[in-house]
Amino acid sequence: MSLSTSVEMKGREAWITLAGELDAAVAGEFRQAIEQVAEQKPEKLVLFVSGLQFMASAGLRVLVFAKQQMGREVSIYVVGASGPVLNTLQMSGFDQSVYLQESYP
Amino acid sequence: MARHSIPANLAALATVRQLVTQACREAGLDDAASYRLILAVDEIATNIITHGYQEQGSSGDIAIAIEAGEQYLSVVLEDTGIAYDPRAQGMPTAEDLDKPLSDREIGGLGVFLALQGVDRFDYQHHDKVNRNTLAVKLPQAKR
Numbered sequence A: 001m002s003l004s005t006s007v008e009m010k011g012r013e014a015w016i017t018l019a020g021e022l023d024a025a026v027a028g029e030f031r032q033a034i035e036q037v038a039e040q041k042p043e044k045l046v047l048f049v050s051g052l053q054f055m056a057s058a059g060l061r062v063l064v065f066a067k068q069q070m071g072r073e074v075s076i077y078v079v080g081a082s083g084p085v086l087n088t089l090q091m092s093g094f095d096q097s098v099y100l101q102e103s104y105p
Numbered sequence B: 001m002a003r004h005s006i007p008a009n010l011a012a013l014a015t016v017r018q019l020v021t022q023a024c025r026e027a028g029l030d031d032a033a034s035y036r037l038i039l040a041v042d043e044i045a046t047n048i049i050t051h052g053y054q055e056q057g058s059s060g061d062i063a064i065a066i067e068a069g070e071q072y073l074s075v076v077l078e079d080t081g082i083a084y085d086p087r088a089q090g091m092p093t094a095e096d097l098d099k100p101l102s103d104r105e106i107g108g109l110g111v112f113l114a115l116q117g118v119d120r121f122d123y124q125h126h127d128k129v130n131r132n133t134l135a136v137k138l139p140q141a142k143r
Helices: A027-038 A057-070 A083-091 B010-027 B031-056 B094-098 B109-117
Strands: A003-010 A013-022 A044-055 A075-079 A099-101 B002-007 B061-068 B072-079 B120-126 B129-137
Touching: A003 A027, A013 A027, A027 A057, A044 A057, A044 A083, A044 B031, A057 A075, A057 B031, A057 B109, A083 A099, A083 B031, A083 B109, B002 B010, B010 B031, B010 B061, B010 B072, B031 B061, B031 B072, B031 B109, B031 B129
Parallel strands: A013 A044, A044 A075, A075 A099
Antiparallel strands: A003 A013, B002 B061, B061 B072, B072 B129, B120 B129
8 A cells, every 4th residue: 555645725724635655655745745834934744634544654754754854833733644654652751742643733 | 584675766765665564464463563673674774775876876686584583573774875773873862852843953853763663673784785684573472
């Protein structure tokens, strides 16, 4: 199963929905989605990931890229992460820098 | 023991995960332990493909052997890319993991996740072959 990525601007918020498997082979698609929304200068980045079954460190690197690309004042929300994906985010300390939520808003 | 050979390119990672998923199911591993092993193998295979082969401008294969022993489900990855012990790269410290994303180095997390996720890890280099062994305990071994 590969990755599906959809992008939507909701006012000043950039919404990206990811589903499938996020590995090093397809992380570039996620990165492109970040680059696309970064141009709109969003105030918030909201990632809906309830359909994400697998995330490797390549996905974490795109989150780091997103923060560095958009600036530290842009808040990142990760919504609906499944157990293992949530565990990876927490083990890597990303829970200190992104908001992990079950639902949004 | 099941043996497979996959081309060392990133598109083959999904196949690697499928092979390990199947073996986890057959061995009766629970979802959490299965995911830890699948993630670990994915991360190490990613490193072999990118650092071991692609960055050297070379190509090749990764041999995968999966074995359910008495205590562990083991996955052995063998490649002939550049010699590289994943443990040689320093692990992120607690301080690194506490850093805000805006101050983070990109990279270094894959091996960390892999080594944290398995119960046993070994690397050997012999006759120009890298051998990475990743293993998780089987349920009956925990009793």
